[in-house]
Amino acid sequence: MPDDTPRPDPDADLVQRAREGDTRAFDQLILKYGDKLYGLIYNMTSNKEDTHDLLQDVFARAYHSLPKFKGRSTFYTWIYQIAINMTLNFLKKRKRRSGLSLNDMESSVQQDPALVESGWESDPERRTNLHELQKRLNEAMQHLSESHRTVVTLFDVQGLPHGEIAEILKVSVGTVRSRLHYAHQQLQTYLQDFWEQRF
Amino acid sequence: MKANDQQLGDLLSLKRHERPPEGYMEDFLREFHMRRREEAMQMGSRTGLWERFTAWLAEPGLAKWAYGAGVAYAAVLAVVVSLPKGQEVDQPSLQPVSHPVVEPLESAAPTQLDELDLRPSSEGKLGEQEF
16 A cells, blocks of 8 residues: 655755745755756757756746645755756647757757766777767657657656655556556667667 | 677777866856856846845835835726726627518408599599589
């Protein structure tokens, strides 16, 4: 039986202080989750300017909605829900407005220093392959439907467990798993040509 | 050949290392504070206008009420005048038209007219006209 008791929120203290008007506490929450939310939104939109504007809007919404935050979920789940809802709404509007060309997408990957040290830089050909592969991966991600891209981003890119994704998206764990399975099949097909050429 | 689940997972996990540029979050935070300040100023000016209006209403004096009533009257008048007026067209009343077919009376059979006498007057007395 699922445990309905709410998990202790590691951010409860910061949230409480922010609710009482302590802007520094909210700044700490921004610094804590900014990078992760940036990655989430960027992988959904593939556009830096859109990501920046959306992230500003997400934190602004959270800031104004803090008095309504009852603590039934953790702050982390709550702000992820805000970010995903706002990003999905934005994508719907963008699709209606013009439809994003794949040429508009960016592949501005900043490698983690640990990765650079792990031998990629010493093999320039392999490094070029990796960049090309990531570009193709971003393109393939954009071919997925928004719901499939969301679960791939949350699970494969952000590393969230199935249960948390289900909680954030308000769907069952089974739905998360089946969306992931389908999305992986799609990605494997999109990347097949490239994979055959390079590896 | 397709990438298997493990290879795809490894590939996607590389994206975990994507980061916004160095110093991005500090700039982001500065912009966030600037936006909140602008928002507060806008809210302040809006609430300031409202407060001035309510304070003005709270002041004693009859003249302002007369002035307010005049403005309200003018506004209502402007709305009434600006309303589009359509031409009223009288719709003709629809009534069933009945044209009863009159059956010819059997008794009113055409009567035989007397034959007209077209003979010249010189030929007989009947054609003469006397004045």
